[in-house]
Every structure is written in structure tokens, then in C-alpha cells.
Amino acid sequence: MDSWSRRSFSRAVEGVVKRRKHVVLVGLDGSGKTTALMRLKYRCYVATTPTIGFNHEKVWGGGFRWSCWDVGGGDRLRGLWSSYTRATDGIVFVVDSAAAEDVMDEARVEISRVIKMSKASSFQLNIPAPPLLVLANFQDQSWARSPQEVALSLGLNESSGTMWGVAPVCALTGEGLDQAMALLRSLIDQVRGESRKRERSTRDRWR
Numbered sequence: 001m002d003s004w005s006r007r008s009f010s011r012a013v014e015g016v017v018k019r020r021k022h023v024v025l026v027g028l029d030g031s032g033k034t035t036a037l038m039r040l041k042y043r044c045y046v047a048t049t050p051t052i053g054f055n056h057e058k059v060w061g062g063g064f065r066w067s068c069w070d071v072g073g074g075d076r077l078r079g080l081w082s083s084y085t086r087a088t089d090g091i092v093f094v095v096d097s098a099a100a101e102d103v104m105d106e107a108r109v110e111i112s113r114v115i116k117m118s119k120a121s122s123f124q125l126n127i128p129a130p131p132l133l134v135l136a137n138f139q140d141q142s143w144a145r146s147p148q149e150v151a152l153s154l155g156l157n158e159s160s161g162t163m164w165g166v167a168p169v170c171a172l173t174g175e176g177l178d179q180a181m182a183l184l185r186s187l188i189d190q191v192r193g194e195s196r197k198r199e200r201s202t203r204d205r206w207r
């Protein structure tokens with residue numbers, strides 16, 4: 001390989017390795033998805049209006065580059081979520097941790113739908129199911145549920161086949177967002193690692 005091809009080859013490899021991870025933000029309306037996205041993008045509070053459709057931004061978070069899709073959470077928009085969560089690197093489900101019990105019940109129904117849809121489409125595409133990170137938002141409210149309580153309310157302990165995590169955040173101030181994105185990155189790496197391990201052991205079995 002001459003020096004020019006070697007250089008373009010290593011640039012191509014670098015492109016694959018450093019590719020922005022693709023992430024989708026879903027969750028009930030008013031849970032703070034756009035506020036979180038704007039915080040990551042501009043590092044300050046940006047006033048929002050309900051999202052009709054979606055927003056897309058390239059952002060930095062937790063030391064990594066992300067291509068973020070934020071899809072409106074109004075009940076007529078939730079049918080769109082599946083086209084965004086298909087073949088993504090990670091799913092972020094944003095929750096208002098300070099919400100009333102009936103809102104949490106609604107979030108529980110929606111998150112279980114998201115998990116089911118994402119598992120089904122990953123199975124179809126023969127790729128590992130993307131990890132799910134729950135942003136336990138509104139932590140500035142004194143009555144906000146802890147990450148453990150959010151996991152319990154959403155029934156995450158009962159879901160199998162999807163790697164998940166919960167991160168406490170306040171999108172209003174930006175607190176916890178960088179740690180949350182770093183956690184998402186480590187979940188994505190874990191899913192990739194496990195899938196590579198499975199592929200290797202299947203290959204070895206057929207040798």
C-alpha cells in the first residue's frame with residue numbers, strides 16, 4: 001500500500017471509529033426532551049414550545065459526539081417514534097420524575113412499547129437491540145423520584161433483552177446531562193462488545 005492509500009485507509013478507519021453515535025430522544029410531552037437537547041447544543045437554557053414533528057442537532061455530551069433526534073411526545077406523534085428508534089445506536093427516554101402517578105403509568109406503557117418495537121425491529125435487521133437510557137428529569141423538584149424509584153415505576157426490572165440505565169438530570173440547569181451521555185456511551189459499547197463476543201463464539205462453533 002503506498003503512503004497515499006495508507007493515509008486514506010486510516011482516515012476511513014478513523015471515520016468509522018469516531019462516527020457520531022445516532023441517538024433518539026422520546027418520552028411523554030412536557031418531559032423535557034427539547035430542553036435537554038438545547039442544553040447539550042448551546043450549553044444554556046433555551047425556552048421551548050411543544051415539538052410538532054422532530055428536532056435534529058449535532059451535539060457534544062459526556063465527551064462524545066452525537067447526532068440527536070428529538071421526536072415530539074404528544075399522543076398523536078408517538079406513532080412516529082418507531083421510525084426513529086429503528087437501527088439507532090441508543091434510545092433516550094425522558095421522564096418527568098416529579099410527575100403524578102397517572103403520568104408515570106402512561107410513561108410505563110409508552111416505554112414498554114418502545115422496548116418491544118425496538119427489539120422487534122432489531123431482530124428483523126439482525127442487529128443487537130440498542131440500549132435504553134432513561135433520563136430521570138426534573139430533579140430540581142424536591143418531590144422528584146430517585147433513579148431507583150423511576151426504574152421501579154417504569155417496570156424496567158421486568159424488561160429483558162434490552163440493556164438499560166437511569167440517570168438523574170435537570171435539563172433546566174443541565175445538571176447530570178454530561179454524566180448521562182457518558183453512561184449512554186458505555187451502554188452502547190457494552191452492547192457492541194457483547195454482540196461481537198456472540199458472533200465470535202458462533203463462528204468458533206462452526207469451525
Ligand SMILES: Nc1nc2c(ncn2[C@@H]2O[C@H](COP(=O)(O)OP(=O)(O)OP(=O)(O)O)[C@@H](O)[C@H]2O)c(=O)[nH]1
Pocket residue numbers: 027028029030031032033034035036047048049050051052071072073074094137138139140141169170171172173
Ligand atoms: N423545573 C424543570 N422544568 C423543566 C425541566 N426540563 C424541562 N422543563 C420545562 O418543561 C417544559 C417542557 O419542556 P420541553 O423540553 O418542551 O418538553 P418536551 O419533552 O420537548 O415536550 P414535547 O415537545 O411536547 O414532546 C418547559 O417549560 C421546560 O422549561 C427540568 O428539569 N426542571
Ligand SMILES: [Mg+2]
Pocket residue numbers: 033034035048049050051070071072073
Ligand atoms: Mg419538544
